[in-house]
Amino acid sequence: MIKNILFSILMFSSIALYSQKYKADWKSLDKRPVPEWFEDSKFGIFIHWGLYSVPSWGPTGKDVGVYDKYAEWYWNKLMNTGSKVNKNFTEFHNSTYGQNFKYQDFASMFRAELFDPNQWAGLFKESGAKYVVLTSKHHEGFTLWPSAQSWNWNSVDVGPHRDLCGDLTASVKNAGLHMGFYYSLYEWYNPLYRTDLEKYVGDHMIPQLKDLVTRYTPDIVWTDGEWDKTSREWKSEEFLEWLYNDSPVRENVVVNDRWGSETRSKHGGFYTTEYGLVGDKEGAENTMEKPWEECRGIGTSFGFNRAENLDSYSSGKDLIKLLVSTVSKGGNLLLDIGPADDGTIPVIMQQRLMEIGNWLKVNGEAIYGTRAYIRGKKGEEINPSVNKDIFFTRKGKDLYVICTSWPENNIMLKDVKSRGNVKVSMLGTDKPVDMKGSGGNTVIVPPKLSPDDYQPAYVFKLSNILKQVNE
Numbered sequence: 001m002i003k004n005i006l007f008s009i010l011m012f013s014s015i016a017l018y019s020q021k022y023k024a025d026w027k028s029l030d031k032r033p034v035p036e037w038f039e040d041s042k043f044g045i046f047i048h049w050g051l052y053s054v055p056s057w058g059p060t061g062k063d064v065g066v067y068d069k070y071a072e073w074y075w076n077k078l079m080n081t082g083s084k085v086n087k088n089f090t091e092f093h094n095s096t097y098g099q100n101f102k103y104q105d106f107a108s109m110f111r112a113e114l115f116d117p118n119q120w121a122g123l124f125k126e127s128g129a130k131y132v133v134l135t136s137k138h139h140e141g142f143t144l145w146p147s148a149q150s151w152n153w154n155s156v157d158v159g160p161h162r163d164l165c166g167d168l169t170a171s172v173k174n175a176g177l178h179m180g181f182y183y184s185l186y187e188w189y190n191p192l193y194r195t196d197l198e199k200y201v202g203d204h205m206i207p208q209l210k211d212l213v214t215r216y217t218p219d220i221v222w223t224d225g226e227w228d229k230t231s232r233e234w235k236s237e238e239f240l241e242w243l244y245n246d247s248p249v250r251e252n253v254v255v256n257d258r259w260g261s262e263t264r265s266k267h268g269g270f271y272t273t274e275y276g277l278v279g280d281k282e283g284a285e286n287t288m289e290k291p292w293e294e295c296r297g298i299g300t301s302f303g304f305n306r307a308e309n310l311d312s313y314s315s316g317k318d319l320i321k322l323l324v325s326t327v328s329k330g331g332n333l334l335l336d337i338g339p340a341d342d343g344t345i346p347v348i349m350q351q352r353l354m355e356i357g358n359w360l361k362v363n364g365e366a367i368y369g370t371r372a373y374i375r376g377k378k379g380e381e382i383n384p385s386v387n388k389d390i391f392f393t394r395k396g397k398d399l400y401v402i403c404t405s406w407p408e409n410n411i412m413l414k415d416v417k418s419r420g421n422v423k424v425s426m427l428g429t430d431k432p433v434d435m436k437g438s439g440g441n442t443v444i445v446p447p448k449l450s451p452d453d454y455q456p457a458y459v460f461k462l463s464n465i466l467k468q469v470n471e
Helices: 002-019 036-041 071-079 084-097 103-109 117-126 164-174 191-195 197-216 236-245 316-328 347-366
Strands: 043-047 131-137 178-184 220-224 271-274 292-297 331-337 390-395 398-403 411-413 423-426 434-438 441-445 458-463
Touching: 036 331, 043 178, 043 292, 043 347, 071 084, 071 103, 117 164, 117 347, 131 164, 131 220, 164 178, 164 197, 178 197, 191 197, 197 220, 197 236, 292 316, 316 331, 316 347, 316 390, 331 347, 347 398, 347 458, 398 411, 441 458
Parallel strands: 043 131, 043 331, 131 178, 178 220, 271 292, 292 331
Antiparallel strands: 390 398, 398 458, 411 441, 423 458, 434 441
């Protein structure tokens, strides 16, 4: 009887949510909740793949700015030689391909002859990711599906002669993962964009976005390139009104916040950071009022950069710590890979994904479906930690203490009482863990480990404790 009542309540809430009609203005659109599946997922794979994957080059080094290392900006840097960094692109291009070789000539070299979407999807599933976001079109304007608006500038008309979006979508969905698309609102050198913005938006961009959504029914629409115009100029509100009310994905789709020069961390769905930055601001995730997501590469570029060496890549342990710290603040991690032009994923990237996946197979309980552990008033003492190597997540009445290095001493949790039927355990081992109270605090006494027990990060689970915490 109780189950039937609860089911009826959930069904009514769901119907009420999706029967609501949203208007084409931010005041109305911002009221739409971000579907819960997104916050529960915590970990996704970003894929930057396009014509830029052929030259796959960008400068490296500590003296190069974050955004100057992006190999996917190859065409733009090639055409704008005003800075020293951009001149590096020109010198590389001319010495490698010749002065008369145009960027458009890379289209015939982008063949994806070794692309196996089932292998990709299998790797993503093994990595522990719950969703995938593919660049359907980057700022270069080349689409990875047969877009009518990009005639002869897409992966079916030229290059691979293959619907890359469609092939990967089928494999990702068959693997049980959520599929999404990155889409650049603007295009660097599209003549229509440069001469008639209104016509570009109305005849090119909006029809192209709607085609992408209706053709592949993605769960995520991840826009970018928004900074060049306002959301009013992009007609973003009109598109989202259609997406939320009338599109085939209206019930489950999530969108980001990149819909205009004024929208980051203000409007849209989940908020986004990039290499820890919102624009040039650090630490912005601590003030996020909505679900949020950090995106970055395993290396220093989103698109594959052949110039990167081992020291350009984060280690598996570093990436696991990044995932843990992001989730402990209430965010998701969208970790990018840059496949080669032939459709292979560099082995070092595969290895890093497998390291994350192996850790999540043991400790995913402390990641998936969790929320940030917040105490005190809003903005105060968010995720209190013993030190920079200890993080917290929560799920229901359970608290997870995640240590990114093995604690040398006992772990004290201040103001956390452990009376009653509270239990403590360590994920991945059946060794008993001791726990004791000390002046209104809880002390975890880590067990002694054997070499087989060592992990990149360790999770202690305190079951049934949060009902006793004064939050």
